[in-house]
Amino acid sequence: MAFADVYVFVLAAFVGYQIITRVPALLHTPLMAATNAISGISLVGSLVAAGSDRNTLSTVLGVIAVTCAMANVVGGFLITDRMLSMFRRAEKKQN
Amino acid sequence: MSREVVSQISYLAASVLFIFGLRGLTKPDKARRGMLLAAVGMLVAIIGTLVKTEVVSYGWILVGLVLGSLIGYPLGMWVPMTAMPQRIAFSHMFGALAATLVGVSEYFTDLSNGETIGIPKMSALAFEVLFGALTVTGSFVAFGKLAEFLPGRPITYKNQNAINLGLAAVAAGLFAYVVFNPEASWAFYLMLALATLIGLFLVLPIGGADMPVVISLMNSYAGLAASATGFAIGNEVLIIAGALDGASGFILSIVMSRAMNRSFTNVLFGAFGSAPTASTRTSEGLVAAPISAEDAALQLAHARSVIVVPGYGMAVAQAQHQIRELAELIEKNGGEVRYAIHPVAGRMPGHMNVLLAEANVPYDRLYEMDEINDRFEEADVALVIGANDVVNPAARTDPGSPIYGMPILNADKAKRVIVLKRSMATGFAGIENDLFYAENSSLLFGDAKDSLQKLIGEIKTA
Incomplete structure (x- = not known):
């Protein structure tokens, strides 16, 4: 673990804070579904655990982790899109 | 270009695309395209991982990917919008489980290879497993309460806070010990x-109405566990994505706590609503005025400005589509209909907006509390459907009330208030609501969906 990683974490958290505070309450549920999908990025760890033939336990745990993370990726992006597709403006604007 | 460089570039691209994706969510019109970018980022990161030199066998990976997709598809396409809170809680469980298992696998592999794990890496691994495991069980309990196979009321037991603190102290002690003695498996x-137990005991005493805070908090923990995984295995995209998730969950839990006028600690250790402690005003001597569907329909038909206040009761009655239909009729008569959405309406942040959007209510008619609270005074009718505590004026006026200080929707300031209610039962907080007895309000009793259908029928025949 390099100390530079701490910089990465702190800066990413800062960027996250700046962006998320600008997400309107209207979209808070899609936001949570989206971060859920993005959390599926733990795939980058679980794929390595499942596929590097290190030992049986690592492979078994890795495959379970890949399954869970992939379920979040597929389910998360699909449901976020499903929700966002429902948000529509009023068709005719009467002033 | 070496394979390692390819995967590093893919991770950098994924990180940038994730940030763009989340930024898209700041604008409803751009949100879908943004999420598409984030999905592309995910695909790039997966491919970038599969080309790594460490990855030597693809058979089991394929099994996991296919199985995960098969589970994910129904979770994405078949789950109804009303079930969104439990579905999200369920996914937090999956996310945290994945992070925890990667942590265990990494630890076990390093130990069995006889490698010495340095203090920084061991801290990251321990943190990952601790937060991951407690998020797994905590989210499971939240899922159970929301899906109603566990009782929604707070489950309390003797000395619960002492027991929890004790568990946490022992877990913290073990954390410190294993960081300096990594071989002590x-x-x-x-x-x-212990972390799995802490997760259970942390969420069991929290009532159903407080679940928005719990879900947000679990979102944050799952993100932090993912970030810790990144620290442990030296993967920056994991650190970045985890930090984004962590920040998001953290902000949402603050928004939710604020909307309930509660502190974090109060939600986590307070067991809200376990017993009605504060003596509040009773309904004795107060008379609520009932109204017939016919009269209510008449008022709505002639109203120029109507503000609908939907609450969780509306979602339970599945009355979103009837509300939209009624709104269209009022608009046809020349009235304007807006919706006032309290931050904690529903069972998770923003839930009510999704339910109304699904019923084809245009999103520019949905107003946040701060945007619309000053508009109630001009409104001819405030139509309260299945909401209770979030419109209770006692939050403004009665310092003795348990919800005193909670930000509420000023429905009572509208010229007329029509409350659709099943019965005179109290809300989640178990508090009498002065709004129901106010001079300008009247109650239409019955199931929200039935009542709305009656209103629609009356206006149509009028």
Whole structure:
């Protein structure tokens, strides 16, 4: 673990804070579904655990982790899109 | 270009695309395209991982990917919008489980290879497993309460806070021990076991109405566990994505706590609503005025400005589509209909907006509390459907009330208030609501969906 990683974490958290505070309450549920999908990025760890033939336990745990993370990726992006597709403006604007 | 460089570039691209994706969510019109970018980022990161030199066998990987997709598809396409809170809680469980298992696998592999794990890496691994495990069980309990196979009321037991603090102290002790003695695997696995218990005991005493805070908090923990995984295995995209998730969950839990006028600690350790402690005003001597569907329909038909206040009761009655139909009729008569959405309406942040959007209510008619609270005074009718505590004026006026200080929607300031209610039962907080007895308000009793259908029928025949 390099100390530079701490910089990465702190800066990413800062960027996250700046962006998320600008997400309107209207979209808070899609936001949570989206971060859920993005959390599926733990795939980058679980794929390595499942596929590097290190030992049986690592492979078994890795495959379970890949399954869970992939379920979040597929389910998360699909449901976020499903929700966002429902948000529509009023068709005719009467002033 | 070496394979390692390819995967590093893919991770950098994924990180940038994730940030763009989340930024898209700041604008409803750009949100879908943004999420598409984030999905592309995910695909790039997966491919970038599969080309790594360490990855030598693809058979089991394929099994996991296919199985995960098969589970994910129904979770994405078939789950109804009303079930969104439990579905999200369920996914937090999956996310945290994945992070925890990667942590265990990494720890076990390093130990069995006889490698010495340095203090920084061991801290990251321990943190990952601790937060991951407690998020797994905590989210499971939240899922159970929301899906109603566990009782929604707070489950309390003697000395619960003392027991929880004790567990947390022991887990923290084990954490410190294993960081300096990485080969002590008993401490590592004992800490893992304790963390699962902490997750259970942390969420069991929290009532159903407080679930928005719990879900947000679990979102944050799952993100932090993912970030810790990144620290442990030296993967920056994991650190970045985890930090984004962590920040998001953290902000949402603050928004939710604020909307309920509660502190974090109060939600986590307060067991809200376990017993009606504060003596509040009773309904004695107060008379609520009932109204017939016919009269209510008449008022709505002639109203120029109507503000609908939907609450969780509306979602339970599945009355979103009837509300939209009624709104269209009022608009046809020349009235304007807006919706006032309290931050904690529903069972998770923003839930009510999704339910109304699904019923084809245009999103520019949905107003946040701060945007619309000053508009109630001009409104001819405030139509309260299945909402209770979030429109209780006692939050403004009665310092003795348990919800005193909670930001509420000023429905009572509208010229007329029509409350659709099943019965005179109290809300989640178990508090009498002065709004129901106010001079300008009247109650239409019955199931929200039935009542709305009657209103629609009356206006149509009028």
